[in-house]
Amino acid sequence: MSIFVDDDTRVVVQGITGGEGKFHTEQMIEYGTNVVAGAVPGKGGQEVAGVPVYDTVDGAVEAEDADASVIFVPPAFAGDAVFEALDTDLDLVVAITEGIPTQDMAKVNKRLSETDTRLIGPNCPGIITPGEAKLGILPGNIFESGDVGLVSRSGTLTYQVVSNLTERGIGQTTAIGIGGDPIIGTSFVDALEAFEADGDTKAVVMCGEIGGEDEEQAAKFIAEYMDTPVAGFIAGRTAPPGKRMGHAGAIVSGSGTGTADSKISALNDAGVPVGDTPNEVAEYVEDFL
Amino acid sequence: MRLHEYQAKEVFADAGVPVPESRLATTVEEVVEAVADIGFPAAIKAQVHVGGRGKAGGIKIATDEDEARQYADEILGMDLKGYTVEKVLVEAGVDFENELYVGITMDRGEGEPVAMVSTEGGVDIESVAEETPEAIAREHIDPAFGFHPYQARKVVYDAGIPGDIAGDIASILSTLYDLYESKDASEIEINPVMITADREVVAADAVMNIDEDALFRQPELAEMEDEAAEDDLEAKANEYGFDYVRLSGNVGIIGNGAGLVMTTLDLVDHFGGEPANFLDIGGGAKAERVANALDMVFADENVDAVVFNIFGGITRGDEVAKGINEALEQFDEIPKQVVVRLAGTNAEEGMEILNTDLVEVEATLEDAVQQAVENAQEASQ
Numbered sequence: 058m059s060i061f062v063d064d065d066t067r068v069v070v071q072g073i074t075g076g077e078g079k080f081h082t083e084q085m086i087e088y089g090t091n092v093v094a095g096a097v098p099g100k101g102g103q104e105v106a107g108v109p110v111y112d113t114v115d116g117a118v119e120a121e122d123a124d125a126s127v128i129f130v131p132p133a134f135a136g137d138a139v140f141e142a143l144d145t146d147l148d149l150v151v152a153i154t155e156g157i158p159t160q161d162m163a164k165v166n167k168r169l170s171e172t173d174t175r176l177i178g179p180n181c182p183g184i185i186t187p188g189e190a191k192l193g194i195l196p197g198n199i200f201e202s203g204d205v206g207l208v209s210r211s212g213t214l215t216y217q218v219v220s221n222l223t224e225r226g227i228g229q230t231t232a233i234g235i236g237g238d239p240i241i242g243t244s245f246v247d248a249l250e251a252f253e254a255d256g257d258t259k260a261v262v263m264c265g266e267i268g269g270e271d272e273e274q275a276a277k278f279i280a281e282y283m284d285t286p287v288a289g290f291i292a293g294r295t296a297p298p299g300k301r302m303g304h305a306g307a308i309v310s311g312s313g314t315g316t317a318d319s320k321i322s323a324l325n326d327a328g329v330p331v332g333d334t335p336n337e338v339a340e341y342v343e344d345f346l
Numbered sequence: 347m348r349l350h351e352y353q354a355k356e357v358f359a360d361a362g363v364p365v366p367e368s369r370l371a372t373t374v375e376e377v378v379e380a381v382a383d384i385g386f387p388a389a390i391k392a393q394v395h396v397g398g399r400g401k402a403g404g405i406k407i408a409t410d411e412d413e414a415r416q417y418a419d420e421i422l423g424m425d426l427k428g429y430t431v432e433k434v435l436v437e438a439g440v441d442f443e444n445e446l447y448v449g450i451t452m453d454r455g456e457g458e459p460v461a462m463v464s465t466e467g468g469v470d471i472e473s474v475a476e477e478t479p480e481a482i483a484r485e486h487i488d489p490a491f492g493f494h495p496y497q498a499r500k501v502v503y504d505a506g507i508p509g510d511i512a513g514d515i516a517s518i519l520s521t522l523y524d525l526y527e528s529k530d531a532s533e534i535e536i537n538p539v540m541i542t543a544d545r546e547v548v549a550a551d552a553v554m555n556i557d558e559d560a561l562f563r564q565p566e567l568a569e570m571e572d573e574a575a576e577d578d579l580e581a582k583a584n585e586y587g588f589d590y591v592r593l594s595g596n597v598g599i600i601g602n603g604a605g606l607v608m609t610t611l612d613l614v615d616h617f618g619g620e621p622a623n624f625l626d627i628g629g630g631a632k633a634e635r636v637a638n639a640l641d642m643v644f645a646d647e648n649v650d651a652v653v654f655n656i657f658g659g660i661t662r663g664d665e666v667a668k669g670i671n672e673a674l675e676q677f678d679e680i681p682k683q684v685v686v687r688l689a690g691t692n693a694e695e696g697m698e699i700l701n702t703d704l705v706e707v708e709a710t711l712e713d714a715v716q717q718a719v720e721n722a723q724e725a726s727q
Contacts, residue, residue: 158560166457211605292608303604
């Protein structure tokens with residue numbers, strides 16, 4: 058089993074004619090993802106990687122019966138692209154785009170709360186159920202099908218932890234990058250809830266980072282609602298206050314909220330061991346299984 | 347991007363928020379000329395992005411020309427928590443009776459902006475928030491509808507602002523929200539708003555942070571970016587388009603992806619070293635960008651050794667290796683020892699290309715960091 062995506066997911070790619078959109082559509086298809094359509098205004102009737110392109114998401118969904126979208130639209134237009142996807146009643150929208158203005162995302166977030174659609178991202182690597190489907194830019198070859206769920210705010214850190222797991226022969230049910238922005242769709246708690254409900258997920262890894270209070274909320278959720286064991290990692294222990302560490306969301310505020318220490322102690326209090334290195338996280342998971 | 351006080355005050359004044367008369371100065375003579383126009387008392391305020399400027403000696407009130415000259419001489423060029431003061435704002439002193447706080451920021455948990463007002467102005471609002479949270483009135487703003495006038499009045503009354511100035515404060519708050527929205531601010535605050543004996547309100551300080559991801563549609567603010575940069579290296583990073591933060595250690599760090607670069611910094615610390623910087627080359631970097639990254643880190647004189655850690659997803663190991671070769675082959679002698687770790691997409695192709703006469707190679711993240719920390723310790727001895 059898996060969460061959010063599988064063999065049956067039918068995907069429309071927004072921004073399929075751009076460089077990134079085209080390249081990753083090919084990669085997704087090669088991995089086995091059911092990419093059924095593309096959507097780009099003014100490009101309706103074209104074909105990319107053997108996939109028909111429509112002018113609107115609505116048109117693509119109607120003609121090809123898509124239930125999920127992946128967004129590779131440049132930041133200035135990505136907020137609008139998410140709105141378009143949300144107005145089409147898809148089950149899942151994955152926004153890869155990095156650099157969407159926060160105020161655009163605040164409006165998207167408002168609209169999202171009025172729909173039943175799940176948004177993953179933005180500024181994320183996407184989601185993969187190994188051996189079935191990937192929606193996004195994750196390098197498929199490093200993942201293996203298995204028992205561990207993985208949720209992370211960062212892309213390349215996910216790859217690092219996955220490679221530490223794979224070296225030990227530990228595979229994944231589903232891996233999700235939820236994104237490094239201040240306002241995101243799917244939170245740690247949403248992903249943990251889904252992994253807890255998934256019978257095949259025997260352990261979960263969550264990779265957090267400085268900024269915001271999502272990890273603290275996740276710790277509360279784990280303590281109250283989870284039986285599945287969770288191992289954690291928090292990036293940014295050495296980050297100084299007031300400096301944005303790459304991700305728009307990775308910033309410790311002046312008063313010390315959002316620090317790595319606060320997140321690590323919240324997770325420890327919830328019974329979650331937090332690794333000092335990515336390799337230590339994999340060791341904890343090995344002990345769980 | 348954080349604007350300097352003088353930049354934020356220009357933006358506020360243009361929008362009709364009352365600010366004291368002021369002039370920017372970079373030399374003692376300019377300060378003396380400015381006080382001659384503005385009169386006494388006059389505040390001389392260091393323009394650096396440092397909290398607690400006043401306590402650290404970066405703000406002085408001059409009551410005559412001699413004092414102005416003396417304070418200007420002290421403050422210009424002084425080191426304020428690691429930053430050299432190059433500009434001061436000379437500002438008419440305000441004779442105040444009370445200090446308030448007003449601000450708007452993004453509440454990440456709620457995913458919407460929140461307006462805040464407090465009668466406890468003039469002190470660090472974050473410590474007020476921790477110690478006496480009830481002293482700050484808050485009103486969340488639906489980003490789809492904007493900030494209704496009644497909400498501005500409500501939060502002002504909730505904060506216990508006296509009735510005779512409540513209208514003025516509500517009006518300032520509404521203006522701040524207009525700026526917050528139209529200028530893509532991530533945070534905007536006045537701390538303190540001063541209340542004078544004649545019940546006038548004046549913005550004595552000004553904080554305005556702009557969402558860097560929105561600078562593409564804020565050309566006027568983007569122009570202020572270079573002026574707002576505090577550090578030559580940070581300015582250079584802007585030019586190259588890198589996410590870069592300068593730190594105080596001696597191990598230079600380059601990597602791809604914010605989370606993995608932060609982790610590399612943490613591991614440097616874990617193995618007993620001190621990170622010199624955060625540098626994220628981003629996703630899909632080509633050889634030239636890789637070479638620029640090395641150039642940046644070599645330009646930091648604090649750096650004694652470098653660790654280059656790439657886990658390729660959309661970044662390709664062969665491009666990274668090409669970039670490293672290009673950057674290093676131009677030197678007769680490599681300025682700082684570089685340890686490279688390549689994993690992920692095309693890592694094997696990269697390892698074939700990489701000129702291992704010029705760099706050390708390690709297979710794991712931990713080994714690479716440990717080696718770089720040792721190199722830095724040796725080089726600094």
